[in-house]
Amino acid sequence: MPSDAVVHVVDDDLAVRKSLAFLFASDGLPVRLHESASAFLDGLDAIQPGCVLTDVRMPGLDGIELLRRLKARGLRCPVIVMTGHADVPLAVEAMKEGAVDFIEKPFNDHLLLAAVRGALARRAAASETDARTAAIRERLDSLTEREAQVLEGLVAGKANKVIAYDLGISARTVEIYRAHVMTKMQAGSLSELVRLSLAVERVAR
Incomplete structure (x- = not known):
């Protein structure tokens, strides 16, 4: 995991914040404390990436509303909610809103870490997946219109002759375009070329 990844603790209870700060620091994890969901959201633009550990019940914006607002902003940082035993239904609701896990109080330090x-x-x-997808998109954007058409035919499983017929060009010309596509997409084989194209399609859905 990135060395600069930060654990963001969002809780209105100062004692809880201090306790968690000590726990994470003792385990070598960088931590930042936020006294409310509003305070966390207000400073979001300057916040280092990582994960969020938030109480599910807080005055003002609660943990579930925090999840909804992060989702509305298109932010995909993992969120863990903290809950009391009586709030488990809320924790389940939070997971439906995108939380990756929930932890019941009182905490088991090992489970929490x-x-x-x-x-x-x-x-x-x-983050690694996003970077790979962005790199593939750049390669796709470098294709000419005709190269993109040939690629579309290849991904559809069409033979060179069929692609040539569809585009009104010769099979030899298709082979030339195909070679250009393979080079620009940095694909060593047709199967790899198809995998690269489908990877971007899956993300776009």
Whole structure:
């Protein structure tokens, strides 16, 4: 996981914030404390990536509303909610809103640390996927219109002759375009070319 990944603790209880700060710092995890969901959202633009650990019940904006607002902003940072035993139904609702896990109070330190590290690992994996997808999109954008048409035919499983017929060009010309597409997409084989194209399509859905 990235060394600069930060655990953001959102809780209106100062004692809880201090306790969690000590726990995470003792385990070598950078941590930032936020006294409310509103305070966290207000400083969101300057916040380092990582994961969020938030109480589900807080005055003003609660943990569920925080999840909804993060989702509305298109932010995919993993969120873990903290809940009392009586608030488990709320925690389930939070997971339906996108929380990756919930932790019941009083905490088991080992379980909490495992949940947080799991969330940070998930964030790191998502960031790597986003970077790969962006790189593939750049390669796709570098294709000419005709190269993109040939690629579309290849991904559809069409033979060179069929693509040539569809586009009104010769099979030899299709082979030339195909070679250009393979080079620009940095694909070593047709199967790899198809996988690259489908990876971007899945993300776009």
